[in-house]
Structure formats: structure tokens, C-alpha cells
Amino acid sequence: MLEFLTNHGGTGRTQARFWFGLIGLFALVGTVWADDWPGWLGPNRDAIWRETNIVQMLPPEGPPVRWRQAIGSGYSGPAVVGKRVYVTDRVVSSALEPQDDHYARRRGDGLERVLCLDDADGSVLWSHEYECNYRVAYPSGPRTTPVIDGEKVYTLGTQGNLFCLSASNGDVIWECDFKEAFALKIPTWGVAGQPLIDGDTLICIVGGEGSTVVAFDKNTGEERWRSLSSKDPGYSAPVIYNAGGVRQLIIWHGEAINALNPETGEVYWTLPVETWSGMAICTPMKLGNALFVMGFQGHSNMIELDSEEPSARFAWQGDGSFGIAGTMNTPHLIDGYLYANDYDRMYRCVNIEDGRRIWEDPLPATGSKARDWANVFTVRNGDRFFMTNDIGDLIIAKMDPEGYEEISRARILDASKQLDMRNVIWSHPAYANRSLYARNDYEIVCVSLEAKP
Numbered sequence: 391m392l393e394f395l396t397n398h399g400g401t402g403r404t405q406a407r408f409w410f411g412l413i414g415l416f417a418l419v420g421t422v423w424a425d426d427w428p429g430w431l432g433p434n435r436d437a438i439w440r441e442t443n444i445v446q447m448l449p450p451e452g453p454p455v456r457w458r459q460a461i462g463s464g465y466s467g468p469a470v471v472g473k474r475v476y477v478t479d480r481v482v483s484s485a486l487e488p489q490d491d492h493y494a495r496r497r498g499d500g501l502e503r504v505l506c507l508d509d510a511d512g513s514v515l516w517s518h519e520y521e522c523n524y525r526v527a528y529p530s531g532p533r534t535t536p537v538i539d540g541e542k543v544y545t546l547g548t549q550g551n552l553f554c555l556s557a558s559n560g561d562v563i564w565e566c567d568f569k570e571a572f573a574l575k576i577p578t579w580g581v582a583g584q585p586l587i588d589g590d591t592l593i594c595i596v597g598g599e600g601s602t603v604v605a606f607d608k609n610t611g612e613e614r615w616r617s618l619s620s621k622d623p624g625y626s627a628p629v630i631y632n633a634g635g636v637r638q639l640i641i642w643h644g645e646a647i648n649a650l651n652p653e654t655g656e657v658y659w660t661l662p663v664e665t666w667s668g669m670a671i672c673t674p675m676k677l678g679n680a681l682f683v684m685g686f687q688g689h690s691n692m693i694e695l696d697s698e699e700p701s702a703r704f705a706w707q708g709d710g711s712f713g714i715a716g717t718m719n720t721p722h723l724i725d726g727y728l729y730a731n732d733y734d735r736m737y738r739c740v741n742i743e744d745g746r747r748i749w750e751d752p753l754p755a756t757g758s759k760a761r762d763w764a765n766v767f768t769v770r771n772g773d774r775f776f777m778t779n780d781i782g783d784l785i786i787a788k789m790d791p792e793g794y795e796e797i798s799r800a801r802i803l804d805a806s807k808q809l810d811m812r813n814v815i816w817s818h819p820a821y822a823n824r825s826l827y828a829r830n831d832y833e834i835v836c837v838s839l840e841a842k843p
Contacts, residue, residue: 427470427820427827429537430584430627431673432769437720439771439821445841447786452800453837456825459512461505463806463831464531465582467818470827471538474515474557475507475820477834478545480522480531493578493667498524502532502547506560509823512836516560522549526580530807530831533582533625535818537592539608544592548580552594554611564611572598577668582625584673588652593639597623603641605655617655620645622668626683631676634658634700642683644668647693649700658700663691672716677723680705680742686717686733692745706745713745714738718765718816722775729775729789731755731766739791751794754787755779763809767818776821776839778828780814781805784837806831 431437445453462479469476482500502522506515526548537544543557550568555561568574568581574597583595592608602618622644629640630652639652644665649658663670666687674683681693681702690708695701708715714730721730727748728740736750754777755764765780774797777785782803788795805813807830819828824840 425822426472426538427468427822428539429469429587430467430535430818431720432821435586435627435629435673436675437722437769439769439776441771441821441824443841444771444824445786445839446797448784448798448800452802453784453826453839456836456838457510457512458833458835459507459514460833461829462503462531464533464829465528465817466532467535468820468827468829468834469536469538469543470509470820470822471557473509475509475512475827475834475836476504476536476538476543476557477507477829478502478504478532478534478536478547480524480548481519493527495525495527495578496529498529500524502549502551504536504543504545504553504555504560506543506557507834509836512834518553518555518560518562520547520551520553522547522551524548524580526576527578528580533580534584535820537585537587539587542608544585544587544608546581546583546585546594548582549576550574550581550596552585552606554592554608563609566606566611568596572596572601572604574598577622577625579625582671583623584627586628586630588630588639591652593628593652595623595626595628595641595643602643603628603639603650603655605652615655617650617657618643618648622665622670624665624668624670626670627673629674629676631681631695633676633679633681633695634698636700638695638700640674640681642670642672642674644670647674647683647691649702659702661691661693661702661704663689665689669717671718673720675721675723677742680723682721682723682728682742684714684716684721684730686715688715688733690715690745692742708745712740712747714740717763719767722768722770724770727791729768731764731768735764737766737794739789739794748791749793753794753796754785756781763814765814765816769819769821771821776826778802778815778819778826780816782815782830784826784828802826802837803828803830803833803835 503519605614620643624643626642638649688710690713694705737754739748
């Protein structure tokens with residue numbers, strides 16, 4: 391650039407043409423750099439945000455709000471592709487039954503909706519709604535993040551309503567009701583396994599005899615294969631990893647963790663991982679040949695994947711005194727260490743080799759002291775972590791085996807769900823267009839995280 395300016399400087403007109411061209415090039419590069427967040431945990435389902443030119447710290451007054459939009463309640467996170475934002479919610483038509491405990495199903499009638507918003511200002515571009523009467527515990531709304539694939543958006547509701555919609559106008563391309571197609575008995579906390587696109591296949595956690603996991607043709611909805619049986623399908627997201635010379639589809643249901651051939655549903659290996667009340671929730675994460683899955687009441691399982699063939703064994707299993715047993719958040723495996731929020735409210739760093747705890751800190755979850763069911767969603771961006779907790783804070787931090795270093799923190803949303811005399815947010819955010827997209831039971835907010843010159 392400097393050489394061009396030196397050799398071709400001269401008239402003001404020539405210089406003006408150069409600078410206008412340079413500005414256009416920067417605008418084009420900015421467009422190329424912008425990333426999408428097309429589904430659960432981002433484009434690679436690994437909770438890594440790869441955009442650059444992100445703020446180093448949050449301003450004292452918090453990040454600038456690009457827009458806010460009123461929506462209904464729900465646990466589902468948003469998905470962002472290009473200049474469109476997709477999110478699901480619930481609109482009730484009758485009062486919910488009282489809830490005395492968190493494990494009791496509640497009756498509530500109403501609608502589930504799929505909303506497409508304009509990323510410029512949050513306005514609603516289209517909405518698809520359908521009647522959906524709940525009989526579940528925690529009946530706030532849909533659990534799963536929309537999945538965007540080209541011109542199609544896939545959504546899965548709490549009562550097992552699977553839709554393939556046109557991403558441009560919301561028209562129904564195909565649909566499947568799990569209750570009718572697979573005689574599904576809705577789990578206690580509803581249907582929550584995030585659908586996964588693999589080539590021209592859509593893979594879903596369903597449930598029932600022989601149909602814990604089902605693969606559909608993503609374009610037509612035709613069933614391609616079904617596999618596994620389990621008493622409870624669980625709530626964990628399917629993921630695909632390369633190991634043992636093959637691609638392995640990892641499925642964690644209420645009784646075991648399994649590896650399948652993603653093209654046929656053939657079972658490669660199974661290891662028993664019993665859960666309490668079917669609470670298989672965490673997404674299994676991999677580093678090298680280490681595969682980690684964690685769950686409520688002390689479930690902390692490090693699995694060693696064979697490098698030569700599709701098989702596996704337990705490397706270690708935590709008993710509550712070592713390892714990490716987080717309930718809803720996603721662990722990060724980095725450079726021989728494991729980072730996640732534990733079920734006892736502590737954020738921990740653990741040695742991958744033996745599960746030994748290196749440090750623990752309650753600050754990410756609450757900012758002050760540990761509380762029951764405190765939760766943190768963690769996304770990595772370069773050498774930093776962007777963390778959203780259940781009280782509505784956004785945190786920028788650094789973590790390594792030496793400890794937790796908080797850089798800055800700001801409140802971006804009000805917690806809206808009632809839990810044990812306090813309010814919480816349990817919806818995973820999206821990161822795209824150098825912005826954060828997060829929601830509670832009343833609104834979705836987009837805040838800019840772009841670094842300014």
C-alpha cells in the first residue's frame with residue numbers, strides 16, 4: 391500500500407481515487423471477516439468464536455446496544471447467518487399450573503414460534519407459529535437453538551415438533567412430530583437435544599425403542615436410519631469427531647455414551663455413563679484422543695479414544711473430589727487442561743491426564759459468591775474467554791493453569807426465570823458480526839463487541 395501511494399501519488403484526483411478504493415477494500419475485508427453462528431456452539435459446534443477485531447475490554451457503561459426486540463419465553467439460544475437472526479420462543483394462552491418442585495411436570499397451553507429478525511434493527515421479518523401444549527417441568531419454552539443450513543432453517547420444539555422451514559420466508563418445507571412418528575414419551579424436561587447437520591443428513595435425538603437417534607434426509611424429511619434404545623434419550627447434543635481412522639457420531643443418552651457411524655447408525659462402541667433422572671445434558675468435547683463428558687451429581691468422565699480403531703475406554707472417572715461435573719455448560723479442553731463450571735457452583739481448572747483439580751473460583755458464575763445451580767456459558771476467542779452467566783453478566787477473562795483473570799464485566803440482560811428465590815438466564819448466546827446476541831424470557835438483545843479505531 392505504501393509503495394503504491396509513493397509511486398502513484400500526484401494529483402488530488404489520483405489520490406482521491408486511491409483512498410476511495412482503499413476504503414472500499416477495507417469495507418470488503420470487513421464483510422469477509424464477519425462470521426456466522428448458524429447453530430449450537432457456533433459453526434463447528436466447538437464453542438470457539440473466530441472473528442477478529444474484537445474489544446479488549448468492556449466499557450464501564452457496558453457494550454453499546456445495537457438493538458433490543460421483545461420476544462416470548464424460552465431456553466433456546468439464537469442463531470445468526472448473514473444479516474438475519476433466528477430464535478424460538480413460546481406464547482402462553484393459559485396460566486401455568488403451580489410448581490412446587492423442579493422435577494414435577496406442569497400443564498400449560500400455548501404456541502411455539504420461530505422468529506426471523508433483521509440484524510440491522512431487530513425487527514421481525516417473519517414468524518412461524520404452531521399450537522404446542524406443554525406437559526413438562528420448566529415449561530418456559532423451546533430448548534434447542536435453530537440450525538441454519540443454506541436456505542433452510544431447522545427447529546425442534548419442547549414437545550418434539552421438528553420443522554424444516556424456508557430461511558427467507560418461514561414457509562414449511564417438511565415437518566415431523568416425534569410423538570406420532572416414534573411414539574415418543576416426552577422426557578421430564580422436554581425435548582432438548584440439538585439437531586446436527588451432516589452433509590445432506592439431519593441427525594436428531596428422539597427417544598423410544600430403537601430410535602434414540604434418528605437421521606433424516608435434510609431436504610425431504612425422509613428417514614434414513616435409526617439407532618440405539620434407552621430409557622431416557624437425555625438432553626445432550628450429538629457431535630461428530632474423527633478418531634480411530636473414522637468419523638464417529640457421539641451420542642450421550644441417559645444410560646451410556648456411544649459412538650456411531652454417522653452414515654448408517656452402526657454402533658462402534660458403548661461405555662456406561664448412568665445419569666440421575668436422565669440428565670445427560672453436557673455436549674461431549676474432544677482434544678486429541680481425549681473425550682470428556684460431565685453431568686449432575688458427580689459425573690466426570692474422561693474417555694480415551696483408540697487411535698487405530700473405533701473403540702474407547704475410560705481413562706478416569708471423577709467421584710466428586712476430582713474432575714469436573716458441570717450440569718449445563720460446555721467444557722473447554724486446552725493444552726492438557728480442562729475448564730468448566732462445576733455443579734457445586736465453582737468454576738474449575740483440571741488436569742486432563744488424571745482429573746486433578748488445579749484451581750477453583752466462584753467469580754465467573756455470580757461475581758460474588760457461589761449459589762445453587764449457578765451456570766456459566768463459555769466461548770473462546772483467541773487467547774480470551776467470553777463468558778455469560780445466569781445472572782445476566784457478560785465477562786471477558788483469561789484462564790490458564792495459573793488461575794482465572796477477569797478483565798471486565800458488564801450486565802447485559804436481566805435474569806428472568808424464577809429458581810429457588812432468585813432469577814436466572816439459561817439460554818446460550820450467539821457471537822457473530824462482531825456482536826453478542828443473548829435473550830431472556832422477555833427480549834433478545836444485540837450488543838456490539840467490535841473494537842473501534
